[in-house]
Amino acid sequence: MYLIGQGMTGGYGGADIIKDCTIGVDKGEIAVIVGPNGAGKSTAMKAMLGMLTIRQGHVRLGDKDITRLTPQARVGEGIAFVPQTNNVFTGMSVEENLEMGAYLRRDDIRHTMAQIYDLFPILKEKRRQNAGELSGGQRQQVAVGRALMTRPSVLMLDEPTAGVSPIVMGELFDRIIEVRDTGLAVLMVEQNARQALEIADRGYVLVGGVNWREGTGEELLANPEVRKSFLGG
Amino acid sequence: MPEATDILNALVLMTNFVFVPALAYGSQLALGALGVTLVFGILRFANFAHGDLMAFGTTIVILMTWGLQAQGITAGPVPTALIALVPAILVTAIAAILIDRSVFGFYRKRRAAPVVLVIASVGVMFMLSAIVRFIMGTDDRRFSDGERFIIRAREFREMTGLDEGLAIQTTQALTVGVAIVTVTALFVFLRRSRTGKAMRAYSDNEDLALLSGINPDRVVLITWIIAAALATIAGALYGLDKSFKPFTYFQLLLPIFAAAILGGIGQPIGAVVGGYIVAFSEVMMTYAYKRFATYLVPETWAPEGLLQFLGTDYKFAVSFIILVVVLLIRPTGIFRGAVIK
Numbered sequence: 001m002y003l004i005g006q007g008m009t010g011g012y013g014g015a016d017i018i019k020d021c022t023i024g025v026d027k028g029e030i031a032v033i034v035g036p037n038g039a040g041k042s043t044a045m046k047a048m049l050g051m052l053t054i055r056q057g058h059v060r061l062g063d064k065d066i067t068r069l070t071p072q073a074r075v076g077e078g079i080a081f082v083p084q085t086n087n088v089f090t091g092m093s094v095e096e097n098l099e100m101g102a103y104l105r106r107d108d109i110r111h112t113m114a115q116i117y118d119l120f121p122i123l124k125e126k127r128r129q130n131a132g133e134l135s136g137g138q139r140q141q142v143a144v145g146r147a148l149m150t151r152p153s154v155l156m157l158d159e160p161t162a163g164v165s166p167i168v169m170g171e172l173f174d175r176i177i178e179v180r181d182t183g184l185a186v187l188m189v190e191q192n193a194r195q196a197l198e199i200a201d202r203g204y205v206l207v208g209g210v211n212w213r214e215g216t217g218e219e220l221l222a223n224p225e226v227r228k229s230f231l232g233g
Numbered sequence: 234m235p236e237a238t239d240i241l242n243a244l245v246l247m248t249n250f251v252f253v254p255a256l257a258y259g260s261q262l263a264l265g266a267l268g269v270t271l272v273f274g275i276l277r278f279a280n281f282a283h284g285d286l287m288a289f290g291t292t293i294v295i296l297m298t299w300g301l302q303a304q305g306i307t308a309g310p311v312p313t314a315l316i317a318l319v320p321a322i323l324v325t326a327i328a329a330i331l332i333d334r335s336v337f338g339f340y341r342k343r344r345a346a347p348v349v350l351v352i353a354s355v356g357v358m359f360m361l362s363a364i365v366r367f368i369m370g371t372d373d374r375r376f377s378d379g380e381r382f383i384i385r386a387r388e389f390r391e392m393t394g395l396d397e398g399l400a401i402q403t404t405q406a407l408t409v410g411v412a413i414v415t416v417t418a419l420f421v422f423l424r425r426s427r428t429g430k431a432m433r434a435y436s437d438n439e440d441l442a443l444l445s446g447i448n449p450d451r452v453v454l455i456t457w458i459i460a461a462a463l464a465t466i467a468g469a470l471y472g473l474d475k476s477f478k479p480f481t482y483f484q485l486l487l488p489i490f491a492a493a494i495l496g497g498i499g500q501p502i503g504a505v506v507g508g509y510i511v512a513f514s515e516v517m518m519t520y521a522y523k524r525f526a527t528y529l530v531p532e533t534w535a536p537e538g539l540l541q542f543l544g545t546d547y548k549f550a551v552s553f554i555i556l557v558v559v560l561l562i563r564p565t566g567i568f569r570g571a572v573i574k
């Protein structure tokens with residue numbers, strides 16, 4: 001797989017939150033992590049980003065070991081991340097948010113910005129408005145847009161549909177599929193397990209910090225155990 | 234009804250004793266508060282050393298002014314200090330960066346709580362004030378040279394035929410002019426430049442700024458350079474306008490913090506608005522309106538007292554009251570800044 005965290009074990013200084021956890025995603029693929037609250041989904045993602053040091057295991061991107069790299073260095077390597085909360089610069093305009101996403105780039109960013117406005121037309125309309133004044137769904141679009149400005153090879157999203165209506169969620173998923181179809185590896189944590197697994201090429205069910213079940217989205221949706229525990233029967 | 238000339242006299246009186254001085258003082262406070270608010274926005278602590286950083290910057294300005302004067306270099310009608318400002322900013326910026334490297338950076342790396350940094354800044358304040366007193370002593374010093382007035386009261390009276398005169402000092406006009414240029418330059422920098430936007434992003438959401446590849450060390454460095462420049466300019470302008478006395482720079486901390494918090498700390502525009510509101514409140518509360526009133530009311534109503542709300546000795550009470558009221562009623566200030574914890 002293109003990005004893989006293998007046998008990751010670690011936490012925030014105290015007890016281990018994730019234990020021998022393995023998560024990976026390939027290019028042109030959507031991988032989804034589901035599981036109950038507090039299962040360690042965000043923690044596993046932070047570990048792959050380097051926002052958390054793991055005691056055991058390693059993280060590989062392509063054929064490169066990035067376990068010891070800082071988060072900024074991993075961003076430079078092509079991993080983009082949309083955090084679960086506080087994922088926009090609220091006091092800055094939509095356009096400035098996108099510019100900040102491209103901060104590391106020294107080339108012309110106008111083409112990428114135009115692509116993002118094509119993907120999310122509403123952002124073009126609101127480009128002079130402060131991101132803090134937008135609705136929840138529009139904010140998530142800004143957050144995804146900001147992350148895509150680096151032209152990453154991997155896009156990681158932590159609950160991109162938290163707090164948005166089912167219609168907006170469907171639209172956001174459609175956009176994420178479009179992003180995948182450009183050849184990116186997309187890894188996301190989702191609370192809306194059923195809808196997320198429907199678009200997932202690969203799915204992980206995390207419980208108590210360990211891999212509980214995994215498979216393709218379809219397999220997990222069909223699995224009676226998974227259905228019973230997470231999908232309401 | 235008062236006659237037209239009486240109204241004009243009253244207006245000139247107010248302009249001379251309230252509007253012009255408050256505008257100059259407000260510009261100085263605005264520049265001071267901008268420095269405090271910028272450091273707070275980026276480094277997330279209230280820097281109590283800012284008043285003494287202003288005194289330090291002014292000390293360097295004075296030393297360089299003396300140096301220039303000794304070589305026979307002056308700036309003609311404007312104070313020589315204006316030339317000295319540029320190298321003095323450089324020296325003050327280096328001092329601020331060294332202080333950050335040795336003190337604030339040390340606590341930042343340990344992710345110390347903001348209150349620890351505040352206390353550290355009190356230590357820096359004592360250190361700076363000791364250095365300033367060691368170099369300059371504790372007395373009042375005037376270091377303004379060149380033409381003293383743009384308009385003299387007597388000339389104004391002769392020109393207009395009014396009883397009241399209007400005097401505008403060179404330093405007052407200079408203060409307002411330099412403040413406008415500095416504030417405009419700062420706002421354009423923050424709004425338009427890549428580095429300025431990165432600073433706003435860092436102040437807005439530190440984690441997301443790091444995820445966007447913004448280099449925190451560079452942001453901090455530039456913040457100190459700007460804070461040192463603002464402190465030196467504000468300090469030198471205040472010293473030119475009034476006089477340089479180390480203790481008054483410590484006292485300025487109160488109106489400066491009142492201005493920054495009233496405007497919304499972390500919000501540059503708030504610091505500017507806050508600076509003028511505090512200055513105007515202070516001057517208007519301590520001005521004696523007796524003469525102003527005599528122009529406007531019939532002689533028989535002439536007031537007995539001075540018509541002064543507060544003695545000038547109590548001027549700092551105005552800042553204090555503003556500070557307390559803002560913290561009680563709207564702790565985020567006018568422009569919704571942060572709340573100091």
Ligand SMILES: Nc1ncnc2c1ncn2[C@@H]1O[C@H](COP(=O)(O)OP(=O)(O)OP(=O)(O)O)[C@@H](O)[C@H]1O
Pocket residue numbers: 012017035036037038039040041042043044
């Ligand atoms: N910064 C932190 N410091 C200490 N403990 C943390 C931190 N963040 C999370 N935890 C703990 O780690 C465990 C897993 O949290 P995590 O955020 O990874 O769960 P999650 O699966 O993302 O949950 P949710 O669905 O609620 O987002 C929880 O018990 C939480 O209390």
Ligand SMILES: [Mg+2]
Pocket residue numbers: 041042043084158189
């Ligand atoms: Mg989470």
